[in-house]
Amino acid sequence: xxxxxxxxxxxxxxxxxxxxKTLDLQDGSIFITNVTFNDTGTYRCYxxxxxxxxxYEFRTNTTKYISMNVVAK
Numbered sequence: 001x002x003x004x005x006x007x008x009x010x011x012x013x014x015x016x017x018x019x020x021k022t023l024d025l026q027d028g029s030i031f032i033t034n035v036t037f038n039d040t041g042t043y044r045c046y047x048x049x050x051x052x053x054x055x056y057e058f059r060t061n062t063t064k065y066i067s068m069n070v071v072a073k
Contacts (some may be wrong), residue, residue, distance in 0.1 A: 009019040013034055014031070014032060014033070015030065015034050016030060017029040017030055018030070020046065035070055037067065037070050039070050040068060041068065042063055042065055042067045042068075043065065043068060044064070045063070045065075046062075047063075049061070062069065
């Protein structure tokens with residue numbers, strides 16, 4: 001499994017917190033590290049996967065939008 005970060009502002013700032021030690025990806029959670037006020041905004045997360053069964057494959061994808069408002073501690 002490979003993820004792609006398409007916005008350079010997040011290079012080395014995203015940590016995978018989703019499904020681990022399995023090929024059956026069920027949880028696609030991430031953490032954004034070193035958050036600043038500039039990170040406030042709307043984010044798009046796109047998942048595209050192929051489910052493989054004994055006699056066929058099923059491709060599925062979804063897009064989710066997440067709004068984040070960064071506030072002071």
